[in-house]
Amino acid sequence: MNLRKKLFLSTTLALLTFTAAAANFGAVVDKTKLVEVADILAKPQSYLQQQVTVKGTVEAVCQKKGCWMQFAADANQPTFRIKVKDGDMVFPVSAKGKTAYASGKLDPIEMDLESTREYLAHKAQEQGEAFDPQSVTEAITLYQLVPVAVEISD
DSSP: OOHHHHHHHHHHHHHHHHHHHHTEEESOOOGGGBOOHHHHHHSGGGGTTSEEEEEEEEEEEOTTTOOEEEEOOOTTSOOEEEEOOTTTOOOOGGGTTSEEEEEEEEEEEEOOHHHHHHHHHHHHHHHTOOOOGGGOOSOOEEEEEEEEEEEEEO
16 A cells, blocks of 8 residues: 555544544433433423433534533523533534533523523524513523533534
């Protein structure tokens, strides 16, 4: 085999290895603890003290530092975000539209009334819906998963 072919094959193998390794972040995803995002959002208090794994279609990725991914949710559900401390894992923007698994613990984010109104106004604007901030009279709590492992597949 000539040098050019050897170089091509070794470069191709390195790229394939890099691509496969780039799909996994942190530890190994524990798919035996798979819980539906809808179930978590319906009863979040039931999942606060345990490690869970969720599966979803990546709807958005942090454009600046790759520190979060947002899973697609039904129109009537709050956003479900996978969030790491900046630099712990860097999710690629190319993950958008792909299926991802994430294992970790649920983190509650308690919002005050003004933040709740701003969040819901933004969500309504994204969906092209009318929104009256005065119709919101109670603060909400959002939940995000802080992962120890993430797997992104095609």
